[in-house]
Amino acid sequence: MIRMGILQVLKTQLLCHLIICYVFLVSGLIINLLQLCTLPLWPINKQLARKINCRLGYSISSQLVALLEWWSGTECTLFTAPESYKLYGKENAIVVLNHNFEIDFMTGWTFCERFGVLGSSKVLAKKELSYVPVIGWMWYFLEIVFCKRKWEEDRKTVVQSLRNLRDYPENFWFLLHCEGTRFTEKKHKISMEVAEKKGLPKLKYHLLPRTKGFCVTVQNLRGTATAVYDSTLNFRNNEIPTLLGVLNGKKYHADLYVRRIPLDKIPEDESECAAWLYKLYQEKDEFQEHYRQTGRFPGPVTSPPLRPWALLNWLFWVCLLVYPLCMLLLQLLLSGSTFTVICTSAFCLAVSVGIRWMIGQTEIDKSSNYGNKEMQMNNN
Ligand SMILES: CC/C=C\C/C=C\C/C=C\C/C=C\C/C=C\C/C=C\CCC(=O)SCCNC(=O)CCNC(=O)[C@H](O)C(C)(C)COP(=O)(O)OP(=O)(O)OC[C@H]1O[C@@H](n2cnc3c(N)ncnc32)[C@H](O)[C@@H]1OP(=O)(O)O
């Protein structure tokens, strides 16, 4: 009991956070460099270069999974049909997920890890994320599809990037947050005005989905992906999880409801496909209502087993990077040079500010103005 208490207090200590962030940043930059070194391999053996990059990417993203699973002890429960469960991780799929929480991406990655597709997982991500050091840079080499959320500019690049994935050598899940931005009350209100204008029923828990990205993904991955995984995520006890909470060792409980829908059930015609997606979001809204009323999603429950690899990868980097850091700090202190001590402190401060900025990318109150018409008009 006492040991548990000490561990819990330790998890809230700034020093622990600094060490975790240092390991993430330094290992991430080393991996980014290794990814850069694979560049000459691409024209010679593209499939090998892709496989190597999947492993390297895994070594970065699994650190955030380890943080969620092992450091914060967050539990992940899956509500899904047993016959669908058997196929997870064994086929390419398009994942449609609601976008309400700051740690959506970590939870998504955790499910990828449980089914062995973490290194190869893909997403239609906003272009701004490609500039984020470590994760954004890693994504270039994983052939993540970026969009500016301006369809006239995106159409060509998104289609081309999707077509490139047709001969991807590993099974992958392609994630789409069709709402296009995180849920806020203001964005919800505006998007429901759009729904009303379009004659669509109102949604209570979701923003109105943007249909272009979904339709173009289905069109271009038909024959490559076999199914759409309609996924609805929520956290128990009305908790609002944050990355800082996870870093402080706070335990959450994620519930994910997944329906596997064979891709050939989705209409080929663009307007029918869009109507299909609007209908899907109405169903997702009903599942969230069910969750609100009963505290669970419909269907059988499973907890896909934890795998040790994320933790082992993390421990490997901790062992490799913490000892040299301690030796360096010790030498600096012993050197007695004020200049060196000031330079090192400034460097540590810069790293902390950098990491805080990266964490800021996940925070909803720093969310973009996309889907917030009034703000966008004021900014133009
Ligand atoms: C078994 C386990 C299963 C699952 C496990 C779960 C998950 C794991 C899977 C994979 C993990 C992988 C990776 C995870 C890691 C990291 C993820 C991180 C996050 C990155 C995510 C993002 O960056 S989200 C933001 C970017 N992505 C998107 O925006 C995608 C959705 N958007 C679209 O598809 C858009 O269509 C677009 C971006 C392609 C183009 O957008 P644009 O705005 O230019 O054009 P649209 O045509 O869409 O918009 C115009 C139409 O919209 C109507 N409108 C106007 N205002 C609004 C409004 N406020 N709300 C809704 N609609 C609006 C307007 O009327 C136009 O309508 P039309 O009828 O004329 O089309």
Ligand SMILES: CCCCCCCCCCCCCCCC(=O)OC[C@@H](O)COP(=O)(O)O
């Ligand atoms: C292990 C130590 C961890 C240290 C901190 C690392 C933090 C790295 C986080 C950077 C990766 C960010 C991914 C966030 C994904 C996300 O959720 O993006 C939001 C977009 O969908 C929508 O954006 P918006 O329109 O602004 O709502």
